[in-house]
Amino acid sequence: MSTALGMAKLTLHRRVKEGVIRAHSNAIKLELTAENMKSRLRFYLSMIDPGTISTYPMFMDMYNHIHIDEKWFMTKTSEKFYLLQEEIDPLCTYKSKKLITEIMFMAAVAHPRYGGSNNEEFSGKIGIFPFIYKELAKGNSKNREARTLETKPITSVTKEIIRACLIKNVQSVIRATWPKSNSRKQIFIQQDNVKPHIQADDAEFLEAASKDGFDI
Template sequence: MHLEPCSITSLGGINPTFRADMDVVHIDEKWFYRTRNTQNMYLSHREEAPHRECKNKSHIQKIMFLSAMARPRYDAQGNCVFDGKIGVWAYTEWVQAKKRSQNRLRGAWELKPADTVDKEKSREYLVKYVLPAIKEKWPESDRWNTIYVQQDNAKTHIKPDDPLFLQEAARGGWDIRMIYQPHLILLTQTY
């Protein structure tokens, strides 16, 4: 739970307050359509309309993105020292073309959106992209504190005790841990 322990009393917690959570990186996925059926564009007389293509307008391809972000940090003068933006990555994979077309030969490698995202793909992106980005962008002043990577409770996410994640997270002396998003608890007060 992300409440300050000192703000919760045994009598029901009259005034619970949330922690600052400066040590939490939030990760989440989102599906997007590559294009829309209809789209209004305002172009000048010198601009050409962008080229859009899809096989059929009822089968518009979707692509999933993984994003990671944390709370921004400011110094005493109000200057931003860490913007909190860790990164955004598209779930893609390299596949060989099955057929020849006017754009490429049969067997040529092309980058395509991933059809499915499972635990293996989720682990791969955490280890290959998210952890290195956290280690690169995290403020040096908080480098030796524990960092929590918070994910929602989707079935495709890895468990907090995943051995490959723990091994890569500890590389270089870092203390990065995976946690689940806390469940929603309704606090009610009676008067």
Template sequence: MGVSQSTVFRWKKKKLIRKHTNAIKPHLSDNNKVDRLIYSPSCTLNSMTNTFKFTDMSNIVQIDEKFFYITKEQQTYYLSPGEIEPHREIQSKRFIPNIIFMCAIAQHIFGTNGEVIFDEKIRIFPFTSQVPAQRKSKNKENGVLETKPIQSITKQHIRAMLIDNILPTIREKGPTHKSKTIFI
């Protein structure tokens, strides 16, 4: 804007300027738009009566993966008087490690009296592995199992996550009332 910070602060206080946060929106190609148009009626079309009606999604489980950085480069703390400042270290400030999670959720299921039978949360699973420590240090002995994030997630990792973790958990905790067929 080409003005000093104090001027910007005064303008903000007088509400001559305002704060705005802008999120990036995904660009939809023509194929994406057509796919959305095809998918939407498939969820609302009742094939028996050929009428549009919202489909019961109680037998659909949605999964998604998300990655988080293990820590931020700069962290704000509020310390009480006499409290020691926390000491944080990582190998490199430019390459902060991240960990990837896969989450499974489904629609709420309510009983006849309005009580919650199923609360939508199935579970969240981290992509980690147990690796024995290669060297002895002051913090651990040689051979002690450490939990490490998997750095590169492949098709085999996702398949193993689905078969070993997500599907058994859906069978155990998932929505089971009308249909035994569950779509992921």
């Protein structure tokens, strides 16, 4: 059998081993415009600690930065597992392969903190929050009675839903778990540029972000 190069596979493999040719995987990369590159460079430079510019420029430690991102999770029709010999094969069932539930989560993490003797003071794990809502079942079925509280996924995540998650979930956990030594310093939540994300001057977010002496 020959390859796209018109060469037998055994010959191709031999040429690779001999170092005559080499294998290369070429993944598609985003093409950046000149303005894209300038924007990235401006962001990198904004992360330099102003107090070090005149001597030995260093990046900020980013202890007061929280990074968030969203991800869809769904059950695959086929999944590969690696098990110990004594482990039982996992069983995953669903009523229909065509109607598999998809749920989006928001994850928020920050830089962990360690004190004396390398003791962990703050894990940096703000949380993983699902975009779901609860609704009373309208009628009886074989699975549940009417007016049973059901948990359902939010299938369209809008800017209002993102804002509510940031205020009710992310901000609440920050106020409850953030290291006391840094609670009076300004805290930044870093987003990417997807459309549902809120603006930095969002009035409702900023009003909630200033509670309990915090400045998020």
